[in-house]
Amino acid sequence: MQQRVSLEDRQINRDLLRGVLEHPLWWFALVGFVGLVLLAGVISTGYMITKGIGVTGLNRPVMWGFFITNFVFWVGISHAGVMISAILRLTQAEWRRPVTRAAEVLTVFALMTAALHPVIHTGRPWRLLYWAFPYDFSRGIFVNVRSPLIWDPSAIFTYLTGSSLFVFVALLPDLAVLRDRTTGIVHHVYSVLCLGWRGTPKQWKLQTVAGILLSALILPVFVSVHSIVSWDFAVATSVEAWHSTIFAPYFVIGAVHSGVSAVVTMMALMRWLWKWDKYIRPEHFDALGRLLIVVSTTWFFFFFLEVLFGIYGQESPEIALREMQIFQWPWSMLFIIFLLTAYFIPVPLWLFPKVRRSITLMFWTSILVNIGMWLERFLIIVPGLARKQPLTFSWGTYHPSIIEILIVAASFALVAFLLLIFSKVFPLIPLFEQKEGQLFAKELRVGRKKVPAVIREE
Amino acid sequence: MAQQSEHKWGMVIDLDKCIGCQACVIACQAENNVPLNTEEIFNQKRAIEWIRVERYWEGEFPNVKARFLPVLCQHCENAPCEPVCPVYATYHNQEGLNVQVYNRCVGTRYCQNNCPYHVRFFNYWTPQWPESLRNQLNPDVTVRSRGIMEKCTFCIQRIRRTTRNAKREGRKLEDGLLQPACAQACPTSTLTFGDLNDPDSKVSQLAKNSRNYKLLEKLGTDPNVIYLKKVDPKAAEELHA
């Protein structure tokens, strides 16, 4: 069933550098469109910062809304990179090869975008100095390390540093290829960036070792980032809906679910936009689909535990919260959409190999998953706050304002924008991984059949 | 833990006396430079009321009774809002007060999320007063700018002034001399403020009443505000006890 094609190195170079060396019209059109949405978001943010948080739909019980939902969402997406690159590298899954770069870059950009959200959310970004860069000793106090909001920036910046290094180390050989194919100032930039890469055996060895070390070291960070994000909620004793012990693994596996789905979306787009049919093949979608079935089912089990033990205590605010979340219009509609899109439509479909091998279907199901996962975070954050504790007098609801919607839309545009720019400067499919994969690919004759085989990396 | 200090401020709220007149709310508003709550702001659920009177209906028509529950910051000994603030903008002082440091606040609003009593307020807009009220602002109290959390302070400006004067004049602080605006304005003396460390103070005496309970006690926040149950055999078991 695998459709391996043997390609010459020269052709790999030519195909995969297409994004960097050719300048099709659609690229400019896309950048323009995405840029416009981004601009709208920037203007909205500016307006909000000058006028005040009052321009959002936030209120007293619901102090966290769209921005925090979106923050969690993008941190979730950022789990794609390590999942694909580090875990699959350590488990020697061959099919990871064309996917790694895209996943890692998505990680970095998603994380950058996520990190913007708490800053926007406070409404006075200049106060960030006291919080995330707490070196204001003149006041005689350091930040409050007991607060999950201090664990957050620490985890996110560590993860950002780690995954940027990850991208960079994996880029080195490809940068050298680009250096050799460019002239003028661009050539000099690539020369500096590739750190004198010549492809000597020693350099290759170092690069491989660095990759494996980074994979292993980044794994704990990967788990901790979303755990800490989940603890922002779970340690808050006063919001019953958030105060659930399963939150950390539930968020992490949910993040992997949405992150890997985002990678599927991206792969389909890459295959269509740059016509990389020979590199991104149905078997890759198939493998990702299998992975997603396992991940999403684990996620669903944790979701089930979260809901079950939410109502387990049979306390009035919890019951009221679930009533609001599941039965009360319009939340009920969101809840149904969430359940269908995050699990009940895509996963049964993925059980069929035909679906997993259809790029169009995988594209749309992966988009569905992310719609669902966005709503999941929203349905955790907002109804939980709106039904906080039995003092029913202060219960409320939340309607996002147009400003918030624009800023959320702009965050998607920002990630897309950064990815498009990246694709113009660096190859989105790692050339060297592709060539290495070809080197390792073999065929074995078993009885009368020829079976694809691999050389085992040690 | 904070070292043992002379005072531990607390309040007793006797629900049997509360008539829901909202005088405390107005008094607090005036004393503490709380911005005006217009109808629009109120409907947006963004009203700032350091003390509010919650009204609950009990029973079926026509036997409906209104129940009033004044809620202000409970000045918890074990306050959930304190550990979650990343910049120490809220902390516990040695006199049992949960205090808010306005110029440290960055506006993450986490403290309000983690407050079970909904008594922390965010300044969504820059506060504005009509020209006619400009001169009414209390010079002892900071006017908070937008993007900042605020909450009941037990009228800390009064606590400071009274204790300072007593110290200067070398006399012991007399019980009942020190009153926050809400307690002062209450026509039925529902609210009693005082020093819980002084066993003879009125507030300590009342706190021993058999009707006493603390709001949402199961959370273990250990508030310094103590409620006394309504004397009504038919009153439903307080759902928030």
Next chain:
Amino acid sequence: MHNGHNGEALAASPEEVTQDILRKHREFTPRFKALVAVLAVLFLLGVVGFIIRLQDGFEHRVKWGYYAAVVVYLLTTAQAAPMVAIAPRLAKANWRRPVSRAAEMFGVVGLFNLLLFIPLLFLLPSTEGRRTIWFDGPSMSPHIWDTLAMVFLVLCGLAMLWAGSLPDMAAARDHSSGRRQGLFAKLAMGWRGTDLQWFLIRHRIGALASLYFMFLVFTHFLIASDFVLGLVPGWKDSIFPAFQALSALQSSIATMLVTMFVLRKWCGYERYIGLEQFWALSKLLLATSLLWFYFWWSGFIIFWYGRQPVEQNVISLIISGPYLPIFFTTFILNFIIPLVLLIWNAVRRSILGPTVVGCSILVGTFFDRIRLYVSAFSIEDVTAHALTVVPPAHTPDIADILIIIGALSGAGLSYALATKVFPVVNIWEIKEYMLLRVQAAFHRMEVTILAKPE
């Protein structure tokens, strides 16, 4: 090469492998007979202990705490062990092949554990007046559903074992005579090795494997919720069932590492079970040990940070209170030792290292079950609103110790006897592996080429 041991087996001819394994399967060595005798005696001691315990009746739940702990211990170790065959099979990892049967055979221990499970049903109070996962359902719901889950899990395990051993049963049939041949012919269910039969066996094993996995997690969820959470008033802990399931995954690997060591050392299977298996499993063991800590910590931090009285009492009950020494032992054995030893590649890539860690985890998990089940069983008033008083630690008496010894040796005994029915090393999977794996020259190195059929 590191996997020299396997290389040796794979260099032999397929027929040689069949002969060798079947011969070991057939033999009743004196060592085996002695082992069976000792285990049988110890098991009888356990029966004595059980009878002593029965004299106390079922009124005092706390007296049965250690009994419950050992039953759940077997559920977490032996009944989880088939996961070592299931997970790599679903992930198409080839190293599992020589040990998949040894893992699946723990399904037989499940049958034994099912018997042990019966008295627990008499100890579980009705759900009326207390918080359970059954809400307002019939008051006997946990009794019914937990039993069904256990029965189904055991049946599924046995079915998987049988389905996966058909080709080997056929081999045993073809290599024996007389009554033995008749028996294996029956067990092989007319296996001839046709294409259709191979197609069916693959799909059957695949389906049963996924089913077993899901039911294992589900059974752990039910047992943990009904026998621990449901008995402690006010304990609302959504990660706890998942923690117990994860602990089962960790223990399954530990169980298999120890089993593999025994099979290598004393049963003469060192040709088949080698470094490759130990190395692969020790990586998984490191991962699950880290996850063990992660799951434990995720639950702990929420309760510890929140400072709610009920949650403080729960922490005191199972962690910082009367069972603190036991918790420390668990923590060291289940997390610190695996972490400190297994981060070194040299330790992971050895036979002894992973085995030592496996033993450590097996002991640690046993203490963990005591910490959780004995403490939960020692709570008198299950209908209270919240846990207000933490009961003191309950120490085992002689009957408890006899029961523990008896249950563990009974489990060992059932496994030992099963090895004489099913070959403990999977013949057909090894032979298949030999087809899919080639050593070849690559530039100036010798490498392994693995076929990956769809």
